Amino acid sequence: MTSVASPAGQPSGAFAPASQAAADGLSIVVPVFNEAAGLPQLHRSLTEVARTLRRRWNLACEIVYVDDGSRDQSLAAANALPADELDVQVVALSRNFGKEAALLAGLDFARRGAVLFMDADGQHPPAMIETLVGHWLDGGCDVVFTAKAHRANESALRRLGVKAFYALINWGARQKIPEDAGDFRLLSPRAAAALRRLPERNRFFKGLASWIGFRQLRVDYEPAARGHGRTTWNAATLIGLSIEGITSFSVAPLRIASLLGLVLAASALFFGAQMVVEAIFYGVSVPGYPSVVVGLMVLGGVQLVMIGVMGEYIAKILSETKGRPVYLVADHSVKQANPAAAAVPKSTPSAAE
Numbered sequence: 001m002t003s004v005a006s007p008a009g010q011p012s013g014a015f016a017p018a019s020q021a022a023a024d025g026l027s028i029v030v031p032v033f034n035e036a037a038g039l040p041q042l043h044r045s046l047t048e049v050a051r052t053l054r055r056r057w058n059l060a061c062e063i064v065y066v067d068d069g070s071r072d073q074s075l076a077a078a079n080a081l082p083a084d085e086l087d088v089q090v091v092a093l094s095r096n097f098g099k100e101a102a103l104l105a106g107l108d109f110a111r112r113g114a115v116l117f118m119d120a121d122g123q124h125p126p127a128m129i130e131t132l133v134g135h136w137l138d139g140g141c142d143v144v145f146t147a148k149a150h151r152a153n154e155s156a157l158r159r160l161g162v163k164a165f166y167a168l169i170n171w172g173a174r175q176k177i178p179e180d181a182g183d184f185r186l187l188s189p190r191a192a193a194a195l196r197r198l199p200e201r202n203r204f205f206k207g208l209a210s211w212i213g214f215r216q217l218r219v220d221y222e223p224a225a226r227g228h229g230r231t232t233w234n235a236a237t238l239i240g241l242s243i244e245g246i247t248s249f250s251v252a253p254l255r256i257a258s259l260l261g262l263v264l265a266a267s268a269l270f271f272g273a274q275m276v277v278e279a280i281f282y283g284v285s286v287p288g289y290p291s292v293v294v295g296l297m298v299l300g301g302v303q304l305v306m307i308g309v310m311g312e313y314i315a316k317i318l319s320e321t322k323g324r325p326v327y328l329v330a331d332h333s334v335k336q337a338n339p340a341a342a343a344v345p346k347s348t349p350s351a352a353e
Contacts, residue, residue: 022057022058022059022137023113024112024113024114024189025059025060025061025062025111025112025113025114026053026059026060026061026062026112026113026114026115026116026133026186027061027062027063027064027106027110027111027112027114027115027116028046028061028062028063028064028116028118028129029064029066029103029106029107029110029115029116029117029118030042030063030064030065030066030106030117030118030119030120031066031068031099031102031103031106031117031119031120032065032066032067032068032070032074032075032078032102032120033067033068033069033070033074033096033099033102033120034070034071034072034074035070035072035074035120035121036070036072036073036074036076036077038120038121038122039065039074039077039078039081039120040077040081041122042120042122042126043063043081043082045126045127046063046086046126046129047084047085047086048085048126049061049126049127049129049130050063050085050086051085052130053129053130053133054085056130057133057137059133059137060086060112061085061086061087061112062086062087062088062089062110062111062112062337063086063087063088063089064089064091064106064109064110065078065081065088065089065090065091065120066091066093066102066103066105066106066109067090067091067092067093068093068096068097068098068099068101068102069093069094069095069096069097075090075092075331078090079333081335082335083335083336083337084337085337086337087111087334087335087336087337088334088335088337089109089111089332089333089334089335090331090332090333091105091106091109091329091331091332092329092330092331092332093105093327093328093329093330094327094328094329094330095328097326097327097328099183100203100204100205100244100326101203101326101327102327103117103183103203103205104203104326104327105326105327105329107192107195107196108196109332110192113188113189113192114133114136114186114187114188114189114192115186115187115192116129116132116133116185116186116187117183117184117185117186117187117205118183118184119183119184123223124146124182124184124223125221128146128184128219128221129186131219132144132146132185132186132219133186135186135217135219136186136188139217140215141188141215141216141217142187142188142190142191142214142215142216143185143186143187143188143191143209143210143212143214143215143216143217144185144186144216144217144219145178145181145182145184145185145186145209145216145217145218145219146181146182146184146185146218146219146220146221147178147179147180147181147182147218147219147220147221148180148182148220148221148222148223149220149221149222161242162179162180163179165242165245165246166179166180168246168250168252168253169207169245169246169249169250169252171250171252171255175210175211175213176210177206177207177210177249178210178218181206181210181218182206183205183206184221185209187209188214190214191209191212191214194212194214195208195209195212198212200320201319201320201323201324201326202244202247202316202319202320203326204244204245204249206245207245207249207250208249211249243312247312247313247316253309253312254309254310254313257306257309257310260302260306261306264298264299264302268295
């Protein structure tokens with residue numbers, strides 16, 4: 001866990017008592033993409049969690065469902081969900097913009113102070129929300145993120161790929177991204193405000209949430225089995241997401257290109273010097289056509305790869321300079337919680353009393 005000092009010189013976790021921090025409330029942001037079958041059960045679980053949070057900390061909650069251009073009945077299912085214990089917002093994007101855009105939309109529409117992000121597929125257990133909130137309100141943490149406890153159930157190739165991804169994206173970075181960290185995390189009000197200030201359009205949520213700093217805490221957990229349907233993530237989409245993350249958050253590929261260029265230049269200089277020495281002092285004839293062709297193919301291939309790497313970054317620059325919005329909203333609705341159902345029983349004192 002990493003902590004920094006606040007401007008007043010006090011530890012960042014001590015900026016406000018639990019009762020004052022809880023007054024800001026909590027927004028639970030849930031990106032939705034083709035999850036119609038599981039939304040009712042998820043909503044029931046979140047409603048129970050909201051009831052527990054209200055009784056324990058007098059914490060008001062809302063849910064922000066962000067439909068990312070679902071092709072099933074997810075939007076209709078979200079609009080039909082009741083607001084029994086907490087407010088319910090439904091934000092429908094005009095098309096599928098991707099999970100990063102949906103997370104940003106949820107952050108923008110969140111009306112409470114703290115913001116918690118979780119998936120709609122049931123693998124992020126709602127029961128853990130109370131633990132994350134406890135680390136925020138009672139422990140004074142600004143960013144409470146979850147990470148997989150292990151990857152024993154994954155293939156060796158995927159585990160190797162994950163290791164390579166984090167090694168590459170963290171290489172030379174001042175602020176490291178915790179390995180195996182997921183999007184299931186809670187941001188305190190000031191951490192959420194800091195994340196909103198970041199202007200880039202090519203966003204990598206895991207990296208940005210680590211970059212803002214403040215006091216952060218890792219909580220390991222076992223992902224639950226997917227409650228319904230099949231995942232839309234496959235090898236191709238995961239590789240694409242990895243490339244997006246690396247080029248959005250790290251310059252490691254450019255540094256590798258520079259180092260590779262230096263290595264090739266040094267190798268060529270050494271090989272050239274060796275041929276000169278052998279020709280002058282030993283009378284060895286210099287290899288002709290085969291060596292030239294091999295050398296050209298190696299250099300040409302490396303140059304094309306490096307041009308591709310540079311092209312990825314140039315495309316990011318082009319995207320940023322265009323200034324297009326990260327997402328567009330087709331519809332937005334808000335349901336207010338039933339005051340009678342959301343009321344805190346007078347016989348149940350809050351944790352701050």
